[in-house]
Amino acid sequence: MEDVSEAGIYARQSPYLERFVQVGVASGRVLRVSFPENPDDDADTGTDHPILERIFEYLDGVHEVAFDDVQVALTVPTDQRRVLETVRTIPYGEQVDVKALARMTPDLDPEDDDDVILVRTALDGNPAPILIPDHRVRDGPSAAPPAVEQKLRSLEEL
Template identity: 55%
Template sequence: MDPDAATDAGIFARAFDDCVVELGVASGRVVGVSFPDDVPDDAASDHPLLDRVAAYLAGEHDHFDDVPVALTVPTAQRSVLEAVRNVPYGETVSVERLARIAGFDPEDDEDRRTVETALRENPVPLFVPDHRVEGTGATPERVARLFRSLESS
C-alpha cells in the first residue's frame, strides 16, 4: 500500500489553540477548507497539510502556494481565486486592486459582484488566502484576523 494513500482522500481536522481547521481532500487535492467550532467525529487528524497549518499558526511563514487545490468554480471566479493566491504573505489588497489584478473592472457592477462572489464562495480559504483581501471572504472574520495578525508579525 502506498504510504501516502491514507492522506490522498478524506476529511481531516485538527484543533489548534485559536481555531479548528478542517480539510476535504480528494485525489491528493484540497477541495474544501472550513473552520468549524469542533473537530468532526469522523475526521482523521493525521495529514501533512495539518502539520504545515500547525507550523503556520506557530508563526512559521508559509504562503501555501504550492498546495494542490481543486477549484470547482465558474471560470470567472477561478481567475479571481488564482489572483488571490498571488497576494504575497503578510500583505493585504483591496477588492478593487484584486479585481484589477484578476483582469476585471472594479467600477463595473457585474465585475465587482463576480469578484465579491468568488471571495465569499472560496472553497479553500487559507490555501487561497482570502484573508489577505480587505472585505468579506469565506474565512470567518475571527479566523481572518488571526491569520492577518500572524502574517504581520
C-alpha cells in the first residue's frame, strides 16, 4: 500500500465525471471521498496524492483497480460499518441488490424490514464512494451524486 499519511484535502478535476474528486486524509486513513463541482477552499489541487492517482486510474477504465488495501476511517455506528465493509467485498463489474447485501452482511436478515432500512441508511451515509463501491448496489441509495453514480455504473458496465 502507498504512503497516504500526508494529512489534508486533495482534489482534482475529472473530465469523465465533469466535476472534482476530493479526498480527505488523516492519520493514514481516508476520511471522505466527495464529488464537488468546485473543491473546498483549503483543498490542495496542485499536489497528486496516491489515493487520487488510483481513483483516476479507476476512472480511466483501462484496467480494474482495487481499493481493498486502502484504509477508510469508518466513523459510523458498528452495524452500518458491517454493511459498508461488506460492500467493499463486491467485486468490480458485479452488482447486488439491497436484500442480497443484507444477506451477505453478518447478523442481518434480508426479510427483516429494520435490517433492510439499516442497509439503505449505511449506503446513504457512505463516507467514501468508489473506495466503498455503493454504486454496485443496484436498488440502494448511493452517497455519490446521481450523475456520478450512473457514470461509475457505466464504467463497470453494470
